[in-house]
Amino acid sequence: MNTATTTQPTPHxxxxxxxxxxxxxxxxxxxxxxxxxxxxxxxxxxxxxxxxLAVRAELFQPGLQLMQPEFFNQLIGVHALVMxxxxxxxxxxxxxxxxxxxxxxxxxxxxxxxxxxxxWLLPPAAIxxxxxxxxxxxxxxxxxxxxxxxxxxxxxxxGGMGVDFAILAVHILGISSIxxxxxxxxxxxxxxxxGMTMMKLPLFAxxxxxxxxxxxxxxxxxxxxxxxxxxxxxxxxxxxxxxxxGDPILxxxxxxxxxxxxxxxxxxxxxxxxxxxLATFSxxxxxxxxxxxxxxxxxxxxxxxxxxxxxxxxxxPVPALFYFxxxxxxxxxxxxxxxxxxxxxxxxxxxxxxxxxxxxxxFIVLFGIAGLTGLILADVAADAQYHHSYFVVAHFHxxxxxGGIMGVMTGVYYWLPKWTGHMYSEKLGxxxxxxxxxxxxxxxxxxxxxxxxxxxxxxxxYALQFAEFNAMSTVGAFILGLSQLIFAWNIWCCVRGGxxxxxxxxxxxxxxxxxxxxxxxxxSWETQPVIK
Amino acid sequence: xxxGNFQIGEPMPPAPxxxxxxxxxxxxxxxxxxxxxxxxxxxxAAVLAIYLLGLLIPR
Ligand code: HEM
Ligand SMILES: [Cu+2]
Numbered sequence: 001m002n003t004a005t006t007t008q009p010t011p012h013x014x015x016x017x018x019x020x021x022x023x024x025x026x027x028x029x030x031x032x033x034x035x036x037x038x039x040x041x042x043x044x045x046x047x048x049x050x051x052x053l054a055v056r057a058e059l060f061q062p063g064l065q066l067m068q069p070e071f072f073n074q075l076i077g078v079h080a081l082v083m084x085x086x087x088x089x090x091x092x093x094x095x096x097x098x099x100x101x102x103x104x105x106x107x108x109x110x111x112x113x114x115x116x117x118x119x120w121l122l123p124p125a126a127i128x129x130x131x132x133x134x135x136x137x138x139x140x141x142x143x144x145x146x147x148x149x150x151x152x153x154x155x156x157x158x159g160g161m162g163v164d165f166a167i168l169a170v171h172i173l174g175i176s177s178i179x180x181x182x183x184x185x186x187x188x189x190x191x192x193x194x195g196m197t198m199m200k201l202p203l204f205a206x207x208x209x210x211x212x213x214x215x216x217x218x219x220x221x222x223x224x225x226x227x228x229x230x231x232x233x234x235x236x237x238x239x240x241x242x243x244x245x246g247d248p249i250l251x252x253x254x255x256x257x258x259x260x261x262x263x264x265x266x267x268x269x270x271x272x273x274x275x276x277x278l279a280t281f282s283x284x285x286x287x288x289x290x291x292x293x294x295x296x297x298x299x300x301x302x303x304x305x306x307x308x309x310x311x312x313x314x315x316x317p318v319p320a321l322f323y324f325x326x327x328x329x330x331x332x333x334x335x336x337x338x339x340x341x342x343x344x345x346x347x348x349x350x351x352x353x354x355x356x357x358x359x360x361x362x363f364i365v366l367f368g369i370a371g372l373t374g375l376i377l378a379d380v381a382a383d384a385q386y387h388h389s390y391f392v393v394a395h396f397h398x399x400x401x402x403g404g405i406m407g408v409m410t411g412v413y414y415w416l417p418k419w420t421g422h423m424y425s426e427k428l429g430x431x432x433x434x435x436x437x438x439x440x441x442x443x444x445x446x447x448x449x450x451x452x453x454x455x456x457x458x459x460x461x462y463a464l465q466f467a468e469f470n471a472m473s474t475v476g477a478f479i480l481g482l483s484q485l486i487f488a489w490n491i492w493c494c495v496r497g498g499x500x501x502x503x504x505x506x507x508x509x510x511x512x513x514x515x516x517x518x519x520x521x522x523x524s525w526e527t528q529p530v531i532k
Numbered sequence: 533x534x535x536g537n538f539q540i541g542e543p544m545p546p547a548p549x550x551x552x553x554x555x556x557x558x559x560x561x562x563x564x565x566x567x568x569x570x571x572x573x574x575x576x577a578a579v580l581a582i583y584l585l586g587l588l589i590p591r
Contacts (some may be wrong), residue, residue, distance in 0.1 A: 224586035
């Protein structure tokens with residue numbers, strides 16, 4: 001295998017970069033910023049995980065054991081906001097920062113200072129989200145937002161101070177994501193090496209490009225909705241207050257106009273990453289490049305016209321029910337194209353199963369379960385039974401944990417040697433993989449049955465007949481949580497040292513990013529590669 | 533070298549980029565950055581416009 005790497009001259013490296021904390025505060029380097037995003041994401045993943053382990057502990061048995069219902073609700077809502085906005089989205093942005101310049105042959109992101117800003121908005125927002133818990137300990141306020149992550153009115157209009165904190169945090173998180181998206185779009189449009197036409201763009205870049213446009217189109221709507229919530233709460237408007245002539249359902253429309261595309265925002269970067277991993281470890285070119293690009297675009301377009309499937313039961317007119325049912329189901333067509341391409345990429349390949357490949361293959365299966373149960377939920381008649389049940393909770397965890405977080409794990413194992421110059425421990429990686437997959441299914445599979453049997457979501461107590469499945473789920477969740485310590489430990493050790501890798505890292509890896517040394521030089525492409 | 537996995541039907545660059553690379557000239561780079569800033573402001577303006585659409589909703 002060709003292992004030619006380019007150790008490029010780095011004349012600017014001659015020591016005028018600040019060290020220590022100042023390096024991280026002031027950095028405009030896409031690799032440093034990528035590292036900060038990924039580190040932040042990992043920390044917040046554990047924060048959100050600890051919150052939900054407390055929830056699972058409460059749900060281990062029927063009855064109230066550990067906490068008051070109010071606190072239970074706060075934990076669920078902040079868990080979700082943290083996982084979505086502070087764990088999964090920053091991980092994808094970290095990937096983009098690290099890999100896009102390497103993949104498209106650019107020296108850095110197009111707007112490096114904007115990039116620094118985008119990251120440093122995140123920690124204050126995370127503090128705002130979690131601060132109300134601490135304040136409540138000192139008798140200030142009544143804790144964090146207790147509406148779930150969906151902020152539904154009128155509950156959110158009446159709720160305590162925690163809602164205001166969350167509204168402010170969401171604004172800041174939104175601005176950060178907008179900055180990141182703008183940077184990614186202009187980088188992909190303007191910084192490609194000569195010869196890298198749009199139809200030669202790596203699929204990871206395509207996935208992120210669509211993601212960035214979705215963020216730009218929908219985040220302002222979320223920001224608008226929560227601003228309106230804020231004015232309803234404090235400035236005498238009645239957007240969502242029926243008593244004042246407003247409409248609570250309007251909030252659901254605005255929220256889910258953002259919320260459904262958000263699902264694809266979380267998943268498109270992963271769908272972009274998967275073909276790279278599958279092709280590398282099948283030692284074959286990606287199957288159906290163009291089909292995947294067009295599917296990304298189709299999914300992006302469809303994702304903004306299906307939002308009302310999240311509130312079929314709210315009393316929509318029948319024609320609207322039909323429209324949103326069929327448009328939702330239509331998304332499964334381009335999605336099926338992606339599944340087909342993933343499988344066809346592996347077909348008759350010379351496959352090997354290193355940790356990233358294991359995660360990628362299992363991703364196809366588990367994310368398939370998410371997609372199929374989504375189709376069930378999209379059926380208006382069936383959804384009347386399943387809505388707001390544990391079936392939904394199981395569905396979106398197959399989508400967001402198996403499809404999102406495990407996709408991020410795929411990327412981390414795939415790229416970590418590139419970032420650090422060291423190989424991680426395959427043994428620990430495989431252990432982490434098996435423990436994660438088994439305990440994930442132990443946690444969330446029972447929730448499908450709980451939902452079918454009628455257990456509602458967002459309740460701290462439940463009827464006796466649900467006890468066994470809940471106990472299973474809690475045991476699974478604790479194993480799942482503990483297994484992630486192996487992941488963190490493996491990353492830590494790999495950053496500190498380990499067997500050296502060459503630029504290409506994986507035998508079957510193809511693409512510009514593998515032509516650079518591992519780790520790549522400070523300025524990624526000092527000289528411009530030419531794509532033939 | 534085998535065909536690249538990110539570009540269908542076309543082979544990867546045959547040699548390491550350093551072998552056939554042209555330097556990113558400072559002028560080229562600053563032109564690209566300027567184009568990026570312009571597009572960036574337009575995208576930002578689009579975001580603001582969508583946000584302000586909310587003002588049209590009766591309160
Ligand atoms: C150890 C892993 C996890 C466990 C055990 C877990 C468990 C739970 C539980 C028990 C709920 C509350 C369900 C209810 O009663 O409504 C919940 C809600 C939720 N979780 Fe997770 N979760 C995990 C990871 C994640 C991840 C990685 C994400 C997203 C990337 C996520 C997203 C959500 C969302 C969106 C909700 C809905 C919150 C709401 O109702 O507002 N979870 N989770
Ligand atoms: Cu949806």
